[in-house]
Amino acid sequence: MASDRFEKQIGFIVEMDKLKRILRQTILTDHSRQETSAEHSWHLGVMALVLSEYAETGVDLLRVLKMVLVHDLVEIDAGDTYCYDRVETQDQVEREKKAADRLFGLLPEDQAGELRGLWEEFEARKTPEARFAAALDRLQPILQNYHTQGEMWKKNSISSRQVVRRNQPIEDGSPLLWDYVLHLLDDAVKKGMVQT
Numbered sequence: 001m002a003s004d005r006f007e008k009q010i011g012f013i014v015e016m017d018k019l020k021r022i023l024r025q026t027i028l029t030d031h032s033r034q035e036t037s038a039e040h041s042w043h044l045g046v047m048a049l050v051l052s053e054y055a056e057t058g059v060d061l062l063r064v065l066k067m068v069l070v071h072d073l074v075e076i077d078a079g080d081t082y083c084y085d086r087v088e089t090q091d092q093v094e095r096e097k098k099a100a101d102r103l104f105g106l107l108p109e110d111q112a113g114e115l116r117g118l119w120e121e122f123e124a125r126k127t128p129e130a131r132f133a134a135a136l137d138r139l140q141p142i143l144q145n146y147h148t149q150g151e152m153w154k155k156n157s158i159s160s161r162q163v164v165r166r167n168q169p170i171e172d173g174s175p176l177l178w179d180y181v182l183h184l185l186d187d188a189v190k191k192g193m194v195q196t
Contacts, residue, residue, distance in 0.1 A: 005108045012106045018076045025082045025152055026144040037072045037080055040140065044068035047136045054174045055132040067122040067133040070115050074099035083166055084158055096123075125169060135173025139181065142167060146184050150193025159195040160185050 002010075022037040035043075048064045055064070072080075077099035081092045104116040121130045142163065145153050153163070163185055171178035188194045 008106060008108050009111070012103075012111075015076065015103065015106060016073060019073060022072075022075045022080055024080045024141075025156070026141045027148055027151060029144060029147040031148055031151065035144070037075045041069055041072050043140055044133070044136050047140060048133070051136065051174075051177070052132075054176045056128040056174075059128050059132055063118075063129040064133045064136075067118050067130060068136060070118050071122045071133065071137065073103055073115075074119070077102060082156075084156060084162055125172065128173075131169070131173035133173070135170040135177055138167045138170050139177055142181055142184060146188055146193065149191070150188055153188075153194040157195065160189050161196075163194060 019038040019041070020036050023034040024037055024040055025034070026040070027034050045065055045068050048061065048068055052059070052061050052064070055061075074096040078092070078095040081088045081095075083089070100116060100119055104112045104119070106112075107115065121127055122133055123130075125131050125134050145151070152158075164182075167181060168178075170181055185194065189196055
């Protein structure tokens, strides 16, 4: 007979499967469809492994990996909020906190506290790990947009100024990655992928 702790853990794992159905506003680089939040989280994990040398010295990679895996779990209830949508972003914090209460509350208390703490750390962006995780989180859709010739930027009439304003925190997590983003955006403007 399984323990109550084990049942809660399995229940949480089954609930997390719902992240696979949450569609984001970025599309796959083959233009075939929108990516899911689960795919986004996996992609960030791989990015963290590959790009960790561009984080601040001493950053705990395991902590970064944990953050990128849990940071979007709240989207199961709150949905993916398009970062350039002024209306949707107005109540995003409230929706996501409510989702965090329910979702992390499915776990045994110690694990609920750990994962909720990682989510809150990511949101606050005060630690080197959270700043690097957030930098990756913002870099990934830029790469997707660039490698789809700005398809979603064009569709949503996004300007390069909006992209810079939204993604400035990348610099806090990795100045090198921020320089790369500015280079990509300059090229995207020249190629007509994004408005000036």
